[in-house]
Amino acid sequence: MAGKTWSSQVCLPFFILCFYFLFPTNGAPSKPNIIFILTDDLDIQLGGLIPLTKTKQLIGDAGITFTNMFVTSPLCCPSRSSILTGQYVHNHLVWNNSLSGNCSSLSWQKKFEPTLFPVKLNKNGYKTFFAGKYLNQYGKESVGGVQHVPPGWTSWNGLVGNSVYYNYSLSVNGVLESHGDSYKADYLTDLISRRAVKFIQHQNINKNPFFMMLATPAPHSPFTSAPQYSKEFANKKAPRDKSFNVHSKDKHWLVRKAASPMPNTTISFIDDTFRNRWKTLLSVDDLVENVVKQLDAVGQLNNTYIFFTSDNGYHLGQFSLSFDKRQLYDFDNRVPLLVRGPGIKPKQQRHEFVLNIDLAPTFLNLTGIPVSNSMDGKSLVPLFQGNVTNEPKFRQNCLIEHKGEAHVEIRQCPQYKNQGLATCDSNCVCEDSWNNTYGCVRQLSPTENFKYCEFEDQDHFIEMYDLNKDPFELTNIASTADPKFVSQLSQELAKLSLCKGKSCQETT
């Protein structure tokens, strides 16, 4: 990328030299490759990176581990839509995982897909490869079925529907491919790995650089591990952190309603889920290793950026909520971000406040494509080159938005039929409801670390935390904090809830 700028600046006056530089016939390609690995529901706070030892070594230790990466909505389809658009939910309007909430809907396909970064990369000479989970409603008949291949992708292996490991359908460049449950042929994480390796093998890198998005089902439910890993982590338990099995009476309605302490059956289920999630991650770790080895084999490792992150965090027993995301707390909104690539020094930790909406602008910026004004996020590229940590000027606040889901029928808990609740466990502790609808402003700087949230429910409930003093968000200080500060945060929230593009990036 630096090479391109240099050649156009230096050689413009010397036409012949310029011609030579701009049309290289052999040697290094002018642009870097990018591989973007997106996991599904991988937390950071419950230790989600611990089992990923090869990933930490091959990506994090070879580059930057970001310690303050957040998503702007703790739910798959809204967060993935933010990753693809570089926009907050109130600008792309994908509110939840259903078609009625615009997840992969026809209006999303028409209004957003033609302008996304894969289209721009492809127009700028990139081969673009996708494999895995796209958006939860992708491939459904009513929105074009498997024939619909989002524009810009030259090689498409899109999972129909939500994450699973076996018994699924893929759209392979618009053609249905059905998979059963033979480990060798069908295990989805491994299939993504094999196809990614094959794609890298067959690239003519002197002709076209490539962008790849590898979106694993792991560690999402149903948490099905590869057979060789099914006995791992037998002695591990979900972390008993300070919010585990706590009944927090000063929180919003849904949390107050959770049975606490949790029944022992729920706790065993939580521990099983924790182990099963880690087992599925061992296949993700293999995928990362296979991809890095293949890049090395074709001499492209030093010309490729690799990003590793997740669409949202996760909780297991925090505030006695058994297992899910969709809450405003850090465990659901903080995710890992590891980045390696040309010009990035190894073994760095960076503490800037970075977001899922920063990824699309970063991919464009890395490839020399101007970042459009409609993006709410900021390019991370300036952070890749410097050594200075904790740069407060990068960002000091962000918005978190969630519109609660409501299901008419709740199979597990028929008593809640038509009550506007969703995602209930076998003890009818529900993780979502129509009025679990909130906006938060998250402030983070070297001196301040606050979260302020307003609910759209009958109570107009407010939660506020000082995470420097209370990192586990145990005490809601909305009623005890300085009212002037509370009202300042409320105004900041109102402003961010309407922001667009540059106005989302102002630090206050």
Ligand SMILES: *[C@@H]1O[C@H](CO)[C@@H](O)[C@H](O)[C@H]1NC(C)=O
């Ligand atoms: C879905 O997206 C379209 C186009 O962006 C928008 O007009 C519509 O209001 C959205 N639906 C919802 C429920 O927000």
Ligand SMILES: *[C@@H]1O[C@H](CO)[C@@H](O)[C@H](O)[C@H]1NC(C)=O
């Ligand atoms: C896959 O589907 C087959 C046929 O319906 C079923 O017998 C099998 O149990 C399923 N496998 C998994 C892992 O769900």
Ligand SMILES: *[C@@H]1O[C@H](CO)[C@@H](O)[C@H](O)[C@H]1NC(C)=O
């Ligand atoms: C639940 O487990 C705890 C700790 O193992 C034990 O002390 C308690 O008796 C159990 N409760 C029931 C109702 O089994």
Ligand SMILES: *[C@@H]1O[C@H](CO)[C@@H](O)[C@H](O)[C@H]1NC(C)=O
């Ligand atoms: C990248 O690696 C290849 C092969 O390992 C080597 O030939 C090339 O000089 C390296 N390029 C850079 C920019 O380090």
Ligand SMILES: *[C@@H]1O[C@H](CO)[C@@H](O)[C@H](O)[C@H]1NC(C)=O
């Ligand atoms: C990335 O963006 C910055 C700021 O807009 C710009 O100065 C830089 O040239 C961009 N990088 C490339 C490779 O275009």
Ligand SMILES: *[C@@H]1O[C@H](CO)[C@@H](O)[C@H](O)[C@H]1NC(C)=O
């Ligand atoms: C980064 O550190 C190296 C040496 O550790 C130094 O040479 C370089 O100038 C620094 N770069 C920046 C942007 O501070």
Ligand SMILES: *[C@@H]1O[C@H](CO)[C@@H](O)[C@H](O)[C@H]1NC(C)=O
């Ligand atoms: C998803 O969002 C749309 C638009 O707000 C809403 O009409 C729909 O009921 C939501 N779906 C669920 C399952 O709550």
Ligand SMILES: *[C@@H]1O[C@H](CO)[C@@H](O)[C@H](O)[C@H]1NC(C)=O
């Ligand atoms: C939230 O919705 C539920 C179910 O409709 C209702 O019972 C409860 O009172 C509501 N709570 C608030 C604070 O709005």
